[in-house]
Amino acid sequence: MAKFETVEEGFAAAKIDGARYHIFLCLGPDCAPMKKGEKVWKCLKELSAELKLPVMRTKAGCFRVCTGGPWMLIYPDGVWYGELTPDRCERILREHIGEGKPVAEWVVKTHPLCGAS
Numbered sequence: 001m002a003k004f005e006t007v008e009e010g011f012a013a014a015k016i017d018g019a020r021y022h023i024f025l026c027l028g029p030d031c032a033p034m035k036k037g038e039k040v041w042k043c044l045k046e047l048s049a050e051l052k053l054p055v056m057r058t059k060a061g062c063f064r065v066c067t068g069g070p071w072m073l074i075y076p077d078g079v080w081y082g083e084l085t086p087d088r089c090e091r092i093l094r095e096h097i098g099e100g101k102p103v104a105e106w107v108v109k110t111h112p113l114c115g116a117s
Contacts, residue, residue, distance in 0.1 A: 020054040021097055024073040025084070027059055031069025036085075040070050043086035044093070053097045068108070077102065078112035 004010040011017070025044060027037030041059060048055050063071050068082040072092065079102050081092055088106060096102045102110075 026071040030066040037070040
């Protein structure tokens, strides 16, 4: 059974219309233990709601990097952060998402898609 009766309800729950960023989080298990990834996911979910950040969040099973995780990928910027912890997640949310300033010392790669900068 579907969680929502209509697609519109699903889009509203996903907060698509208000999103400026889409955050993907690879939880492991090949790049990091799943328990570590789940802790970061919990932080991401709770803090993005608490701070009312304009984001969509998506759990990913694998980015095929398979080392140095958990990994966070933020679009439209195309910024990759590795070795995520709840503390790193919090700082990334506050600075990158909240202030629009990527946390330079933790950026592993930047690869925007579709001409975004």
